Amino acid sequence: MKRTIIVIGGGAAGMFAAVHAARNGALVTLLEKNEKLGKKIYITGKGRCNLTNNSSPDEMMQAITGRAKFMYSAFSKWNAQDTMRFFEEAGLRLKEERGRRIFPVSDHASDVTKTLEREMNRLGVQIRLHTQALEVITEKQTESNRFCAIKICDLKRGIKETLRADACIVATGGLSYPSTGSTGDGYHFAAATGHRITSLSPALVPFEVKEHWASRLQGLSLKNAGIIFEYQKKIIHREKVGELLFTHFGISGPAVLTASSILSGLLYPNGYPSDFCKLDDPEITNEVLVSIDLKPALSEQDVDKRLIRELEGHHRQNFINAVQSLFPRKLIPVIIELSCIDPMKKADQITSRERKRFGYLIKHLTMHVSCLRGWNEAVITHGGVDIREIRPAAMESKKVEGLFFAGEVLNVDAVTGGFNLQIAWSTGYAAGTAAAIKTEE
Numbered sequence: 490m491k492r493t494i495i496v497i498g499g500g501a502a503g504m505f506a507a508v509h510a511a512r513n514g515a516l517v518t519l520l521e522k523n524e525k526l527g528k529k530i531y532i533t534g535k536g537r538c539n540l541t542n543n544s545s546p547d548e549m550m551q552a553i554t555g556r557a558k559f560m561y562s563a564f565s566k567w568n569a570q571d572t573m574r575f576f577e578e579a580g581l582r583l584k585e586e587r588g589r590r591i592f593p594v595s596d597h598a599s600d601v602t603k604t605l606e607r608e609m610n611r612l613g614v615q616i617r618l619h620t621q622a623l624e625v626i627t628e629k630q631t632e633s634n635r636f637c638a639i640k641i642c643d644l645k646r647g648i649k650e651t652l653r654a655d656a657c658i659v660a661t662g663g664l665s666y667p668s669t670g671s672t673g674d675g676y677h678f679a680a681a682t683g684h685r686i687t688s689l690s691p692a693l694v695p696f697e698v699k700e701h702w703a704s705r706l707q708g709l710s711l712k713n714a715g716i717i718f719e720y721q722k723k724i725i726h727r728e729k730v731g732e733l734l735f736t737h738f739g740i741s742g743p744a745v746l747t748a749s750s751i752l753s754g755l756l757y758p759n760g761y762p763s764d765f766c767k768l769d770d771p772e773i774t775n776e777v778l779v780s781i782d783l784k785p786a787l788s789e790q791d792v793d794k795r796l797i798r799e800l801e802g803h804h805r806q807n808f809i810n811a812v813q814s815l816f817p818r819k820l821i822p823v824i825i826e827l828s829c830i831d832p833m834k835k836a837d838q839i840t841s842r843e844r845k846r847f848g849y850l851i852k853h854l855t856m857h858v859s860c861l862r863g864w865n866e867a868v869i870t871h872g873g874v875d876i877r878e879i880r881p882a883a884m885e886s887k888k889v890e891g892l893f894f895a896g897e898v899l900n901v902d903a904v905t906g907g908f909n910l911q912i913a914w915s916t917g918y919a920a921g922t923a924a925a926i927k928t929e930e
């Protein structure tokens with residue numbers, strides 16, 4: 490008798506789990522509440538889908554925020570090169586870009602979903618769109634619980650029914666970008682069946698900052714800045730040469746997104762508040778600092794020498810004109826204002842104290858974070874189903890036999906670069922294969 494498997498969620502992890510369960514001989518039904526599959530995949534990589542990163546399993550582990558060890562087994566069984574081979578063999582041509590990021594040659598994220606959908610159709614996976622899982626039903630065993638059925642609702646016809654199966658894979662995603670269907674349903678299923686959910690907070694998300702001058706720099710991208718992120722006077726992340734983007738509310742860009750993954754858990758140990766919250770308490774606000782070094786290749790002495798050169802070379806000019814060549818145009822009025830030096834002062838009138846203070850500002854342009862932006866802008870969810878209750882090789886619950894978890898619903902996340910989708914592929918593969926062949930650990 491073929492094993493019957495229900496997969497909840499038609500995102501990256503769910504579709505991948507469905508493909509691999511079907512490849513291993515199971516009869517698979519995939520439930521997706523949206524009108525189409527892979528709604529989140531469509532917006533990944535700015536619509537181009539950075540579907541993995543061509544790095545080794547060890548490098549993959551380093552990209553994970555927090556408990557990386559959990560992913561060791563899943564990455565060993567299904568790594569980035571397996572993902573690339575899978576998609577190429579299924580007819581999707583791939584290319585490698587900066588930082589070993591992998592994209593479809595077509596630059597269309599939709600081609601990733603189409604490839605997976607084609608493969609599921611070829612394997613006879615029953616895809617039920619507009620179908621929402623409402624409840625995961627378990628039955629009591631002597632030692633543990635066992636999955637037995639799932640309550641669903643056909644959203645188009647408003648009909649509820651109960652589907653029985655041998656196993657269920659929960660791949661419902663997290664809470665980020667809820668418009669794509671990730672509304673946290675999987676956490677409710679997990680909690681209702683006795684699992685612990687760790688604190689949930691938005692990660693890979695921009696910051697709002699207190700300083701009003703930051704919004705005047707909106708659109709300015711600093712590509713080669715030294716950036717230090719401090720929390721409670723301790724450095725939590727440093728980029729010797731990183732990229733940062735000013736926005737109308739604060740800062741974003743690769744360095745900020747990476748730091749947000751670390752800060753998210755530190756700032757919101759009890760979970761992100763449901764309504765949009767600012768860290769209004771001045772004591773808290775002062776705890777998170779971002780310090781930018783505008784000239785990371787120069788020491789403080791070298792910066793001073795450079796300033797002396799510029800001021801001497803333009804000694805008849807106003808201060809604001811004398812230092813023009815040092816900064817991007819948009820930054821000049823702001824940094825001059827912050828220095829409190831009269832922009833109209835002649836260059837040869839600048840005192841050595843003023844010059845040293847200006848040099849310090851160049852090396853330490855500091856901002857205070859007032860909050861992380863919310864779920865609507867977070868690339869991923871930090872936190873999720875507690876991985877201590879999950880068997881890492883099979884992604885099966887230790888508490889409920891026959892219940893598996895895959896993808897963002899788990900408490901695993903990584904920095905940007907294709908690593909989060911690789912987590913979805915690797916955990917989806919592990920869950921799909923194990924649910925179909927039901928190996929015991």
Ligand SMILES: Cc1cc2nc3c(=O)[nH]c(=O)nc-3n(C[C@H](O)[C@H](O)[C@H](O)COP(=O)(O)OP(=O)(O)OC[C@H]3O[C@@H](n4cnc5c(N)ncnc54)[C@H](O)[C@@H]3O)c2cc1C
Nearest residue numbers: 498500501502522533534539622661662670896897907910
């Ligand atoms: C803007 C953006 C850009 C990103 N870019 C990249 C990138 O380039 N590279 C990268 O590696 N990662 C990227 N990510 C992260 C990546 O998209 C996620 O890590 C990944 O999609 C998670 O896959 P998942 O299958 O676990 O969850 P999801 O993709 O969220 O899929 C979950 C699915 O389950 C369905 N569902 C939920 N509840 C139910 C229910 N009760 N019944 C039925 N169906 C249900 C949802 O509708 C949804 O379709 C990006 C994320 C965002 C938001």
